[in-house]
Amino acid sequence: MMFELSEDHVMMRKMVRDFAENECAAGAEERDEKEEFPSEIWHKLAELGLAGITFPEKYGGVEADYLSYAIAVEELSRVDASVGVTVSAHSSLCANPIYLFGTEEQKQKYLVPLASGEKIGAFGLTEPMAGSDASGTRTTAVKDGNDYIINGSKIFITNAYEADTYVVTAQMDKSKGNKGIAAFILEKGMPGFTFGKKEKKMGIRSSATYELVFDNVRVPGENLLGEEGQGFKIAMITLDFGRIGIASQALGIAQGAYEQAKNYAKERVQFGQPIAQFQANQFKLADMATQIEAARLLVYQSAYLATQHKPVSKASAMAKLHASETAMWVTTQAVQMHGGYGYTREYPVERMMRDAKITEIYEGTSEVQRIVIASHILKE
Amino acid sequence: MPKGIWIFVEQAAGKIRKISFELLSQGRKIADQTGEPLVAVIIGEKVANLAKEAAEYGADKVYLLDSPQLAQYTTGAYTSVLTKLLRNEEPQAFLMGHTALAKDLAPRLAQRLGVGLASDIIDIEVNQEKFLLFKRPVFTGSAFSFVEILTKPLLATVRAKSFVASEPDPTRQAEVIEVAAEIDPGDLKVILKDVALIVTSRPALTEADIVISGGRGMKAKENFTILEDLADVVGAAVGASRAAVDSGWIDNQFQVGQTGSIVAPTLYIACGISGAIQHIAGMGASKVIIAINKDPDAPIFNVADYGIVGDLFEVVPLLTEEFKKLVNE
Amino acid sequence: MNIVVLMKQTVDTEAKIVLNSDGKIDTNGVTLVINPLDEYAIEEALRIKERLGGEVTIVTLGGDQATAAVRSALAMGADKAVQINDPALGEVDEGMAATILAKAVQTLPHDIVLAGVMDTDNGSAQVAVRMAEKMELPSISSVTKLDIDESLATAKRVIDGGLATLEVTLPAVITVVQGINEVRYPSVAGIMKAKKKPLTVLKLSDLGLDASNLAVQAKVLKFTLPIPRQGGKKLPGEPAEAASLLARLLREEAKVL
Numbered sequence: 001m002m003f004e005l006s007e008d009h010v011m012m013r014k015m016v017r018d019f020a021e022n023e024c025a026a027g028a029e030e031r032d033e034k035e036e037f038p039s040e041i042w043h044k045l046a047e048l049g050l051a052g053i054t055f056p057e058k059y060g061g062v063e064a065d066y067l068s069y070a071i072a073v074e075e076l077s078r079v080d081a082s083v084g085v086t087v088s089a090h091s092s093l094c095a096n097p098i099y100l101f102g103t104e105e106q107k108q109k110y111l112v113p114l115a116s117g118e119k120i121g122a123f124g125l126t127e128p129m130a131g132s133d134a135s136g137t138r139t140t141a142v143k144d145g146n147d148y149i150i151n152g153s154k155i156f157i158t159n160a161y162e163a164d165t166y167v168v169t170a171q172m173d174k175s176k177g178n179k180g181i182a183a184f185i186l187e188k189g190m191p192g193f194t195f196g197k198k199e200k201k202m203g204i205r206s207s208a209t210y211e212l213v214f215d216n217v218r219v220p221g222e223n224l225l226g227e228e229g230q231g232f233k234i235a236m237i238t239l240d241f242g243r244i245g246i247a248s249q250a251l252g253i254a255q256g257a258y259e260q261a262k263n264y265a266k267e268r269v270q271f272g273q274p275i276a277q278f279q280a281n282q283f284k285l286a287d288m289a290t291q292i293e294a295a296r297l298l299v300y301q302s303a304y305l306a307t308q309h310k311p312v313s314k315a316s317a318m319a320k321l322h323a324s325e326t327a328m329w330v331t332t333q334a335v336q337m338h339g340g341y342g343y344t345r346e347y348p349v350e351r352m353m354r355d356a357k358i359t360e361i362y363e364g365t366s367e368v369q370r371i372v373i374a375s376h377i378l379k380e
Numbered sequence: 381m382p383k384g385i386w387i388f389v390e391q392a393a394g395k396i397r398k399i400s401f402e403l404l405s406q407g408r409k410i411a412d413q414t415g416e417p418l419v420a421v422i423i424g425e426k427v428a429n430l431a432k433e434a435a436e437y438g439a440d441k442v443y444l445l446d447s448p449q450l451a452q453y454t455t456g457a458y459t460s461v462l463t464k465l466l467r468n469e470e471p472q473a474f475l476m477g478h479t480a481l482a483k484d485l486a487p488r489l490a491q492r493l494g495v496g497l498a499s500d501i502i503d504i505e506v507n508q509e510k511f512l513l514f515k516r517p518v519f520t521g522s523a524f525s526f527v528e529i530l531t532k533p534l535l536a537t538v539r540a541k542s543f544v545a546s547e548p549d550p551t552r553q554a555e556v557i558e559v560a561a562e563i564d565p566g567d568l569k570v571i572l573k574d575v576a577l578i579v580t581s582r583p584a585l586t587e588a589d590i591v592i593s594g595g596r597g598m599k600a601k602e603n604f605t606i607l608e609d610l611a612d613v614v615g616a617a618v619g620a621s622r623a624a625v626d627s628g629w630i631d632n633q634f635q636v637g638q639t640g641s642i643v644a645p646t647l648y649i650a651c652g653i654s655g656a657i658q659h660i661a662g663m664g665a666s667k668v669i670i671a672i673n674k675d676p677d678a679p680i681f682n683v684a685d686y687g688i689v690g691d692l693f694e695v696v697p698l699l700t701e702e703f704k705k706l707v708n709e
Numbered sequence: 710m711n712i713v714v715l716m717k718q719t720v721d722t723e724a725k726i727v728l729n730s731d732g733k734i735d736t737n738g739v740t741l742v743i744n745p746l747d748e749y750a751i752e753e754a755l756r757i758k759e760r761l762g763g764e765v766t767i768v769t770l771g772g773d774q775a776t777a778a779v780r781s782a783l784a785m786g787a788d789k790a791v792q793i794n795d796p797a798l799g800e801v802d803e804g805m806a807a808t809i810l811a812k813a814v815q816t817l818p819h820d821i822v823l824a825g826v827m828d829t830d831n832g833s834a835q836v837a838v839r840m841a842e843k844m845e846l847p848s849i850s851s852v853t854k855l856d857i858d859e860s861l862a863t864a865k866r867v868i869d870g871g872l873a874t875l876e877v878t879l880p881a882v883i884t885v886v887q888g889i890n891e892v893r894y895p896s897v898a899g900i901m902k903a904k905k906k907p908l909t910v911l912k913l914s915d916l917g918l919d920a921s922n923l924a925v926q927a928k929v930l931k932f933t934l935p936i937p938r939q940g941g942k943k944l945p946g947e948p949a950e951a952a953s954l955l956a957r958l959l960r961e962e963a964k965v966l
Contacts, residue, residue, distance in 0.1 A: 007777065011784055011900045019894050049897035062897040072897075267677060392869065453868075454875075455848065480869045483826075484850045487803070487835035491842035496804060496926030499833035513930070519830055522726035523734060526930045569847040570877045573863075577871035584870060590965075614966065625888070632853065632867070632888045638722065638829060639746065639887040647965045658722050664938060668963045670955065676943070685941035685963065686955055694948040702956035706966055 002304075005067075012068050016075035019045065020083070028080040031206035032351050035198075037162050038083050038206055045076075046117020050087060055099055059107055060115040066303035070248040074299070077252025078259075081355035082206040084252055088245030089158040089207075090114065093363075094121025097167050097238045098185065101226040110165050110185055122163035123242075124154035124186075124212050125235050132368050134169075134235060135178045139214060141170035146221040148184065150214045153196065156362070160210035161195045164188050167238075168212070169231045181231035185223045192217035203354030240313045242363050244306060247299045247319035250327035250359035254295065257327075257352040258288045261334035264347075268339075281337060288330045295323040314376035321369035324359035331356040383469065384419040384441070385411045386533070388462075388476040389434050391424050398587045399477030399540045401437050406504065406543035407475060408438030413506045416472055417441060420554070421465065423458060425451035428556075435554035437546070442554050443469075447561035452575060453481050456567030459488045465559060466493060471533045473512055475504075478537040479586075486537050495531035500642075502542040502665075512536075520638050521661035540586040541644040541665075578633060585636065588617035590647045591663070593636055594629075595621035597652015597673060597692055601629040606693070607651060610700045613707060619643065619663075621653045637662035649699075651692045655680025672696065710763035710857075712754045713814055714787065715824035715837055718771050718778035719744040722829050728932055743778045746825025749885045752892045754823050755786045757857060763820075764788045768813050770806055772796070776908070784895035784903035791817070795912045797920040802927040803831075807839035809923070812916040815844065819880055821862065826851050826884040834884070841882035848882040849875050853889050 005013070023041055031038060045051065053069040055061025069091065077084030095114040098106055113119040130136035139152025150170050160166075166186040173180035186193055196211025226234050262285055265276035275281050302315035331353035335342035342349045360366045387407045389400040404420065411418040420439035422430050424446065431442040445461050462485075466474060476482040478500045490497035498514035502524075505513040514527045514536050529535065585591060592611045594604055604618065611618050619636040620629070636643055638661040648666035653659060655671070655678055663669070664683060671684035672692045681687045688695055720726070721740035729735040743751070754765045767782045767790040769775055779790045791813055801809075814822060822841070827834035834850070841848035853872065854865040860879045865872045867886055895903075913920055944951040944958075959966045 007780060008900055008904065010777070011781060011895065011903065012897065014781075015784075015894050015897075015900060047896070048894055053897055062901060064897055064901055068897065397869075452873075455850075459842075480851060480867060483834050484838065484866075487838040488842050488848070490835070491804070491807065491839040496802060497833075497835060498927055499835060516832075517935075518832060518932075519720060519726045519734065520722045521935070523728070524933045524935060526933070528928045528930055529926060530924075530928060531926045570849055570875050570881075572873060572875055574874040575868070575871065576874070586869075622887075632886075633871075638832075647959065647963075668959070668965050669938075670959075681943065682940040683938040686958060687941065687943040688948075688951045688955060689943055690948050690951060695952055698949050698952035699955065702952050703966070706956055706960055 009067055009071060012064075013071050013075060015048070016050070016072045017078070019048065020076050020079035024076065024080040024083050029345060029348065029351065031080075031082065033205075033345070035200075035205045037208045038080070038086065039162070041083055042086065042117065042120065045083075045087065051090060051117030052095065052115025053091065055095065055111065055115045059099070059111045066244060066306040067300060070244055070299055070303040073245050073248035074252035074255065077249040078256035080206075081249055081253050081352070082204045084249040085158060085204055085207050085246070086120075088242070088249055089123060090121045090163070092242040092245040093123030093158075093238055094163070094165055094167050096241055097123075097183065097225060097234055100237065101183070101230070101234050102185075105222065106185060106225070114165055119164040120159055120162050121165045121167070122157055122159035123238065124157050124166050124168035126156050127152070127154055132365055134232060137169055137171045137181055139168070139170040141172050141182055141184065141219070143172075144218070148219045148221065148224065150184065150186075150217040150219055152214050154212040156199060156209055157212050158362075159208055160212055161198070162208045166212065167225060169235055172228055176229065178232040179229050181235070182228045183225040183231040183234045184219050185225055186217065186219060190217050190219065201358070203351070203356070203358055239363055240316055241306060243316035243320040244299065244302050244312070246359055246363045247295070247302065247316065247323040250320070250323035250356065251292065251295050251299050253352055253356050253359065254288075254292050254323065254327040254330040257331040257334040257349055257356075258285070258292055260347070260349050260352070261285065261288065261337045264338050275337070284333050284337065288333060291326045291330065295319070295326045298322050314373055317364070317369045317372040320363065321366055321373065324356070325366060327356040327359050384417045384471045385414070386419045386421060386471040386474045387439070388474065388482065389420045389422045389430065390477055390479060390481060391422060391427055391430055394424075394427070396430055396433055397477065397479065398545065399479065399538070401545035402541065402543040403475055403477060403538055404434060404437035404439060405546040408546070410504065410506055410512070411438070411440075414511070419443065419471065421445070421462070423450050423461065431554065431556045433548065435552045436548035436550055438552070439554045442556045444556060444558045445561050446558065449563055450561055452572055453485075454568075454570060454572050455484055455488055456570060457563045458485050459492060460563045460567040461559075461561050462489055463492045464562060466533060473534040473536070476537045478539050482537045486535060490535050493533070493535070495533065495535055496529040498527045498529055498536040500539050501536050502539050504536070517661075520657055521664055522657075539642060539644070582611060583615065583617045585617045585619055585634065585641045585643055588643070588645050590614050590616035590649075591619045591636070591643055591645045591666070592616050592649045592651065593619035593621065593653060593663070594624055594651050595653030595659075596623040596627070598624055598629060603693070604630055606696050606700075610649075610696055610703065613700055613703045621656070621659050650680050650684070651696055653680055654678045655683065710757060710761045711818040711820045712757055712763055712765045713817055713819045713822045714747070714750050714754045714765060714767050714782070715810060715822065715840070716747040716751065716767050716769045716778065716782055717744045717828045718742070718769070718775040719828050719830045726934070728934060732931055734932060741774055741778065743781055744825050744828040744830075746827060746829070746885070746887060748825070748892045749887060749889050750823040750825050751782050751785055751787060752890045753855060753885055755893070756890060757821070761857065766791065766817055768810060768817070769793070770801070770809055779908060780903045781895065783906045783908070784899045785893060786895075786899055787906070789907040789909070791909045791911060793911045793913070793916070795920065797913060799920075800925050800929065802925045803833055803835040803839060804926050805923045806836045807843055809913070809916065809918060810836065811840045811843040812918060813911065814840070816916070820860070821857070821879050822846070822882045824882070824884050826886050837882055837884045844882075846880055846882050847877045848884070849877060850884040852883050852885050855883060855885070855889065
């Protein structure tokens with residue numbers, strides 16, 4: 001069990017922190033207000049290798065471990081959670097399933113440009129009738145010669161519209177339930193594949209969230225990911241790893257908000273002293289710091305297991321559950337500690353609080369995480 | 381045999397720089413305290429007329445190194461001639477202003493002479509046993525170190541405005557000695573191709589009595605004209621924080637800060653500058669500091685004698701009008 | 710081209726400086742970084758290598774804690790490093806540092822030696838130029854633009870009031886100022902490769918030096934902390950009133966106008 005970061009990880013944290021502070025911090029509020037996707041930031045972070053952290057060098061990745069990835073997403077999210085989720089969804093939800101389940105040809109064609117960041121990736125699982133219940137998938141795929149024709153829609157898709165590559169699930173045989181679902185690799189621009197409305201969100205507003213619409217989209221047979229009927233399993237495994245990314249994002253948000261609260265409390269004077277001197281605030285800060293530390297250890301543990309190719313499902317569910325609930329609580333307290341100022345756009349904590357909420361919902365709600373954890377622990 | 385407190389009297393475009401008057405004045409005091417003669421060294425081309433001014437500010441003796449090869453400063457030529465002179469005359473101390481020239485010259489000179497050098501000092505203490513002790517800022521101005529140089533001559537470069545220039549005494553005379561400039565050809569490896577000076581009627585940052593600076597709050601290059609308008613009413617220099625320079629709104633030349641110019645004017649007006657430590661290191665010794673910033677929590681207010689929490693785009697033009705009134709009174 | 714960069718590890722300029730019980734600067738818990746001005750030198754070296762080919766070697770005089778800074782420089786893209794780390798060294802002044810670094814650089818092929826103009830701890834801007842003198846190499850300091858054509862270096866140097874353009878035939882020592890370039894972030898790949906790059910650690914004896922022969926010439930007798938400047942008044946009122954009040958105070962109270 002390692003409780004101290006190696007030199008590499010310390011360097012990684014410093015590099016991403018410096019990058020986040022220099023490149024992301026200043027524009028975060030404006031991008032949030034304008035719902036503007038961080039395109040320029042994406043190119044810069046891709047150049048540094050942050051789009052393909054865990055993938056093998058032969059596919060243009062950097063072949064670093066999951067901990068490096070977790071640290072990167074955490075540090076980006078500490079400053080701008082929208083940038084954090086852009087990287088996380090791209091890497092864990094699109095590039096990773098192609099890496100885990102793709103053929104060599106698919107990896108060369110799709111994983112290489114994703115790992116370099118030349119192309120952005122997205123994952124289309126969620127539908128109006130299929131949120132926590134993925135078996136409610138109504139998007140269909142029908143075999144036609146060597147191809148598949150896809151019809152249906154997806155909602156709340158992160159990186160949609162900006163992404164070039166999409167891993168999408170579709171039902172091929174309703175009678176088989178989950179075992180009838182298949183996964184496909186789609187490209188932006190395929191005829192019939194369009195985008196619906198851009199979602200107006202409470203938080204992570206500069207992260208791109210759109211509907212995907214499939215109207216008789218002809219997908220070549222070579223773009224089937226894995227095997228027919230394997231789609232649900234691919235989605236679940238993808239989410240097991242994806243949780244590490246979201247847990248890291250939530251951890252970063254919590255860390256950023258906590259630092260803001262702490263610094264504010266040290267400066268803000270009321271009743272003749274900095275409010276950090278009042279025990280009620282000290283207790284709050286102590287609790288924040290402790291919860292964050294606990295979340296960090298859970299995140300790092302799940303990253304460690306992922307790197308070791310050990311089962312990661314329970315650990316990543318715990319990490320995501322705890323980190324997201326911590327982020328929501330810490331950001332709420334951070335706004336509270338700022339008083340009226342915390343409620344205004346002058347200070348970043350209101351954005352952090354709005355950003356935190358989604359971490360309790362996407363990539364499996366906190367309720368779903370508890371189901372996953374329970375299913376593991378009851379077998380032990 | 382008292383060999384003297386020597387002052388490098390730096391000239392630029394045929395005029396003695398302000399800092400040299402400050403050093404001569406303080407040097408005079410040190411000379412009187414220690415019983416040493418005060419000696420000035422002037423290097424350049426056609427600089428003989430400057431000897432009189434050096435005398436007026438307190439020099440007992442002036443060495444002139446006058447040669448076409450010394451018209452413009454080059455590391456090699458100046459190191460060469462000074463080394464010979466200092467080795468021959470063996471002064472007790474040799475002080476220079478911490479200017480761009482001396483920053484380059486002093487370490488080269490110190491190394492060639494095989495002696496220690498105290499750089500960028502802000503005070504000199506005349507000490508019974510140790511002769512002269514030097515005080516200098518370290519760690520971004522967060523601490524001071526007190527340095528004893530164990531070798532002779534004591535070499536030091538002095539920060540501008542650490543000392544005050546006295547009134548010149550037009551009756552003072554000095555012995556003027558012309559020294560032949562013998563430059564080692566081996567010292568002429570670096571060739572000066574061109575000198576491009578910024579033409580401005582405004583005073584140099586480190587010499588100005590008033591500095592008006594702009595920071596991140598200036599928002600654009602064009603907006604610096606409002607600071608220039610204010611500066612021109614009172615004959616001030618214009619400066620900038622690193623943020624403004626990095627944003628491309630103003631040239632590097634104007635940066636005030638740890639890695640830019642370090643200034644200590646009588647009045648420093650910081651407009652839209654938050655007050656990062658590195659900036660404060662560059663202006664914290666100003667006599668009076670004014671801060672104009674929209675953010676009431678900006679750290680600059682912690683060092684400002686007077687602050688206005690407000691929009692600099694409103695305040696600065698109004699201040700310009702107020703200063704005009706004062707000037708006309 | 711053989712490019713050598715002198716690098717020093719310094720205290721983060723944001724760090725709060727306090728004195729310990731011995732009256733020395735307390736370095737416990739302070740963040741240590743690559744001297745920001747040396748970062749510009751490293752970046753310049755990497756750009757020269759990218760343009761002209763060659764190798765970049767980092768040379769550092771520093772104790773165990775400096776190794777992290779060396780690795781960061783390697784992560785940026787430098788090829789190898791030499792660290793002079795000798796516990797026998799006590800107080801080191803600029804002259805001693807120059808002597809030691811000169812010996813180290815002399816063991817390496819060097820066409821150009823780059824360094825930041827000064828370090829943010831000491832602020833004396835002496836070491837690299839002293840080292841050049843010791844090595845009998847020409848030097849140009851405070852360079853804001855550097856061009857190299859074969860073995861001719863053309864540099865724009867910051868002088869009071871403007872810029873001077875100078876030329877020198879390599880080998881030479883060049884010190885650089887902030888703004889000469891934009892320092893890159895180390896890439897993830899760079900960070901991973903850093904630990905595999907050669908880092909040679911030398912003692913003084915490896916350089917034919919003996920700590921007893923190296924004498925301090927500029928001795929620090931003590932440190933003090935400055936009396937912090939107090940914040941003054943925030944002038945009330947609308948901009949027009951505040952400006953008027955300020956002008957009056959500057960004339961009558963502060964007496965500076």
